[in-house]
Amino acid sequence: MFGDYSLGDLGSIFVMQGFAGLILFSVYVLMALGLAIIFGQMGVINMAHGEFMILGAYVTWMTSSFFQSYLPSLFSGYFFLAMILAFIASGALGMLVEWVLIRHLYKRPLDTLLATWGLSLILQQAYRSVFGAREVGVELPQWMLGSLHVTDSIEVPINGVFVMCLTVLITISVAYVMYKSRWGRQVRAVVQNRIMAGAVGINTEKVDRYTFGLGCGIAGIAGSAFTMIGSTGPTSGQLYIVDTFLVVVFGGAASLVGTIASAFSISQTQSTLEFFMSGSMAKVLTLLAVVGILMLRPQGLFALKVRK
Amino acid sequence: MINSRFFNRSELMGFIALAAVLFVILPLTLDVFRLNLVAKYLTYAFVALGLVLCWGYGGILSLGQGVFFGLGGYCMAMFLKLEASSVENTKIQSTPGIPDFMDWNQITSLPLFWQPFHSLTFTILAIILVPGVFALIIGTAMFKRRVGGTYFAIITQAVAAILTILIVGQQGYTGGINGMTDLRTLKGWDIRPDHAKVILYFVEVVLLFACIGIAQFIRLTKLGRILVAMREQEDRVRFSGYSVANFKIFAFCMAAVFAAIGGAMFALNVGFMSPSFVGIVPSIEMVIYTAVGGRMSIFGAIWGALLVNFAKTSLSESFPQLWLFGLGALFIAVVLAFPNGLSGLWADYVQPRIDRLFASRKPKRDWKDNSVADGAPAE
Numbered sequence: 011m012f013g014d015y016s017l018g019d020l021g022s023i024f025v026m027q028g029f030a031g032l033i034l035f036s037v038y039v040l041m042a043l044g045l046a047i048i049f050g051q052m053g054v055i056n057m058a059h060g061e062f063m064i065l066g067a068y069v070t071w072m073t074s075s076f077f078q079s080y081l082p083s084l085f086s087g088y089f090f091l092a093m094i095l096a097f098i099a100s101g102a103l104g105m106l107v108e109w110v111l112i113r114h115l116y117k118r119p120l121d122t123l124l125a126t127w128g129l130s131l132i133l134q135q136a137y138r139s140v141f142g143a144r145e146v147g148v149e150l151p152q153w154m155l156g157s158l159h160v161t162d163s164i165e166v167p168i169n170g171v172f173v174m175c176l177t178v179l180i181t182i183s184v185a186y187v188m189y190k191s192r193w194g195r196q197v198r199a200v201v202q203n204r205i206m207a208g209a210v211g212i213n214t215e216k217v218d219r220y221t222f223g224l225g226c227g228i229a230g231i232a233g234s235a236f237t238m239i240g241s242t243g244p245t246s247g248q249l250y251i252v253d254t255f256l257v258v259v260f261g262g263a264a265s266l267v268g269t270i271a272s273a274f275s276i277s278q279t280q281s282t283l284e285f286f287m288s289g290s291m292a293k294v295l296t297l298l299a300v301v302g303i304l305m306l307r308p309q310g311l312f313a314l315k316v317r318k
Numbered sequence: 319m320i321n322s323r324f325f326n327r328s329e330l331m332g333f334i335a336l337a338a339v340l341f342v343i344l345p346l347t348l349d350v351f352r353l354n355l356v357a358k359y360l361t362y363a364f365v366a367l368g369l370v371l372c373w374g375y376g377g378i379l380s381l382g383q384g385v386f387f388g389l390g391g392y393c394m395a396m397f398l399k400l401e402a403s404s405v406e407n408t409k410i411q412s413t414p415g416i417p418d419f420m421d422w423n424q425i426t427s428l429p430l431f432w433q434p435f436h437s438l439t440f441t442i443l444a445i446i447l448v449p450g451v452f453a454l455i456i457g458t459a460m461f462k463r464r465v466g467g468t469y470f471a472i473i474t475q476a477v478a479a480i481l482t483i484l485i486v487g488q489q490g491y492t493g494g495i496n497g498m499t500d501l502r503t504l505k506g507w508d509i510r511p512d513h514a515k516v517i518l519y520f521v522e523v524v525l526l527f528a529c530i531g532i533a534q535f536i537r538l539t540k541l542g543r544i545l546v547a548m549r550e551q552e553d554r555v556r557f558s559g560y561s562v563a564n565f566k567i568f569a570f571c572m573a574a575v576f577a578a579i580g581g582a583m584f585a586l587n588v589g590f591m592s593p594s595f596v597g598i599v600p601s602i603e604m605v606i607y608t609a610v611g612g613r614m615s616i617f618g619a620i621w622g623a624l625l626v627n628f629a630k631t632s633l634s635e636s637f638p639q640l641w642l643f644g645l646g647a648l649f650i651a652v653v654l655a656f657p658n659g660l661s662g663l664w665a666d667y668v669q670p671r672i673d674r675l676f677a678s679r680k681p682k683r684d685w686k687d688n689s690v691a692d693g694a695p696a697e
Binding site for chain 1: 379381459460463464465467468469471472473475476477479480483484486487598599602605606609639642643645646647648649650652653654657
């Protein structure tokens with residue numbers, strides 16, 4: 011099968027395929043970061059995570075349409091405002107959901123799964139009623155179109171590079187918030203021992219609400235980034251939810267490094283395999299490998315050693 | 319203490335009510351089309367029954383029951399499809415005698431794993447054994463390593479996703495997204511006309527009651543007690559010397575086999591099988607039927623499967639937009655307000671009234687204490 015390509019061509023193909031994997035990696039990381047906070051730290055199975063992401067995507071789409079019709083001169087910068095709005099919208103909805111629904115279910119993690127699945131159905135239908143069943147695409151500003159020519163045969167799309175930079179930035183800020191800030195310390199304290207955290211004066215309910223909001227807000231940003239590489243429909247979120255959960259579980263819940271490592275290995279495996287076989291078989295093999303490894307090592311790649 | 323009677327009084331009433339509705343009332347009042355719809359809903363009742371054992375009693379939430387439903391259904395459908403693709407039925411194809419979708423995908427001979435499905439005996443064994451062994455492998459790998467709870471749920475969900483992608487992707491071997499359609503006869507007996515549908519309905523109901531009997535038997539023996547004990551305090555059961563993993567594997571395999579029987583009946587009653595009954599969404603819906611009916615109640619889960627599906631059909635026929643809102647709200651309401659589902663409501667509100675009715679009719683006998691004890695919610 012390699013007979014038709016010269017060595018240089020093959021090299022370029024691997025680089026470009028690897029780059030496609032990196033874009034997939036960015037979306038996985040952005041989605042999985044939010045989920046790692048919600049599932050890994052709080053133990054809540056949020057099946058509606060994909061819908062929070064899609065909310066971010068729709069907010070981005072609305073912002074871009076608004077700029078297009080009313081502020082065309084500022085259109086090239088709309089994305090930064092859209093991202094902030096997406097974070098706020100998804101985060102606010104997340105905090106509302108936590109207050110109405112999730113806080114009653116902390117002791118029943120499997121039930122959160124059912125309740126959030128119900129929530130995801132409601133949100134999907136709401137998107138369908140408001141935005142229509144058809145997928146919407148965001149128009150990219152001029153500077154994001156086109157691609158960078160690295161060598162004669164290798165070129166990488168600018169929007170992909172942008173998404174990757176964004177991912178790095180957000181990952182660093184999340185790591186900073188979780189591990190360096192006072193609030194992050196409170197979150198980790200509540201996760202490790204809720205009663206003692208309450209006893210030393212941490213408002214655990216408030217911490218729960220903001221943690222859930224933060225996880226959903228990051229999902230919103232993920233949706234915002236997602237609009238640059240694909241179109242958005244009411245059920246787009248559902249396509250990613252299982253992959254994302256696998257990323258989080260595979261990396262070892264509660265470990266941000268593990269999440270990133272597993273997102274990287276899953277996305278690279280998948281995009282490399284896609285070159286050799288059909289997309290569906292590549293996905294099947296990747297998922298099978300992940301499930302197989304999880305059966306051998308159920309705690310995931312990077313497990314925290316916690317005494318239970 | 320093990321109850322010496324097979325059913326206590328409230329369960330006996332549940333049994334009689336269900337038998338009356340399924341054997342007498344529905345066949346007499348519904349036309350064949352609607353009866354066939356009920357038969358379709360009842361295939362999910364098998365899955366719900368398995369989930370009561372595995373989730374309600376064993377505390378193992380599997381989000382991959384669609385996998386077993388699908389495996390059972392596909393085994394049955396492969397047999398039926400082979401019979402429908404006899405050489406004279408398929409003589410217009412470029413390769414006669416193989417299923418039509420294989421011909422469309424340029425496959426010229428029957429793949430090896432299809433060959434044994436010419437035999438009905440093999441097919442029936444496969445319907446039980448393929449999902450059973452598959453569940454055994456997954457269960458052994460997971461439970462022996464003490465993986466449980468949310469992790470198990472997510473991994474079974476991933477398995478459901480994998481199987482769906484595989485079936486859709488390998489359309490030459492599986493029929494792809496359309497599934498296996500145009501199933502006609504079972505050993506020469508046409509399954510499509512009305513009288514066949516009625517017979518299949520009764521076969522299914524009899525099978526369902528057989529499964530109810532098995533589930534009730536498991537529940538009443540020591541095995542059922544250990545399952546409940548395991549759900550409540552897994553470590554204590556382990557310290558008492560029981561192999562927790564083996565009991566979990568058993569419950570999971572039973573649930574898988576029940577789901578597979580449901581799937582096989584689905585292929586027979588509905589006349590096709592497709593990946594849309596295998597994946598993540600149908601698997602979660604199956605869990606929902608159980609949750610709505612009551613995860614702790616064998617009869618409740620069957621009512622749940624019937625009622626939710628009935629509501630789904632009638633609501634989505636008339637208000638397609640509202641249906642998803644309603645379904646979503648139903649999940650949330652069941653989880654937040656009625657964790658024991660309909661059967662929990664029944665046990666809390668209706669059963670005490672019935673008991674009082676019985677108690678007031680027989681005030682002079684000394685049975686009153688007995689009946690109060692009986693009326694306590696089962697489990």
